[in-house]
Amino acid sequence: QAQLVESGGGLVQAGGSLRLSCAASGFSFITYPMGWFRQAPGKKREFVAAVTRNGGSTDYADSTKDRFAISRDNSENMVYLQMNSLKSDDTAVYFCAAGQPWAGLLRNEMGYHFWGQGTQVTVSA
Numbered sequence: 001q002a003q004l005v006e007s008g009g010g011l012v013q014a015g016g017s018l019r020l021s022c023a024a025s026g027f028s029f030i031t032y033p034m035g036w037f038r039q040a041p042g043k044k045r046e047f048v049a050a051v052t053r054n055g056g057s058t059d060y061a062d063s064t065k066d067r068f069a070i071s072r073d074n075s076e077n078m079v080y081l082q083m084n085s086l087k088s089d090d091t092a093v094y095f096c097a098a099g100q101p102w103a104g105l106l107r108n109e110m111g112y113h114f115w116g117q118g119t120q121v122t123v124s125a
Helices: none
Strands: 003-007 010-013 018-025 034-039 046-051 058-060 068-073 078-083 092-098 119-124
Touching: 003 092, 018 034, 018 092, 018 119, 034 068, 034 078, 046 068, 046 078, 058 068
Parallel strands: 010 119
Antiparallel strands: 003 018, 018 078, 034 046, 034 092, 046 058, 068 078, 092 119
16 A cells, blocks of 8 residues: 655744655655645645656756755655745645656646645744
8 A cells, every 4th residue: 555654844933944754655666756745724735846766857846946855765765855945935734745657757736646644844934
């Protein structure tokens, strides 16, 4: 059974940093591109970042580009999201997701097969 478990969320002051982790199990991790999404209260879930199967290419939303970095460790079945220069607008529940097997980078959440339960990130002004 496929499972994604996020961790690393919490409360941080504006300008601070957090590193989110996502542990994958129950599926062939290396065959899936991975992504991070987030959902703020009262808003739709939105794309944050994605990484290809081998970690060689990445994609970011305009709002997170230059501040966030996605990476993966295929030997450990882990995906990470390093978040720097955090702003109050970054406050949301952050979700890890696995995309289409053998596919490339995806921004559309409809293209993702497995989802984690999310981890809360709160940035105080």
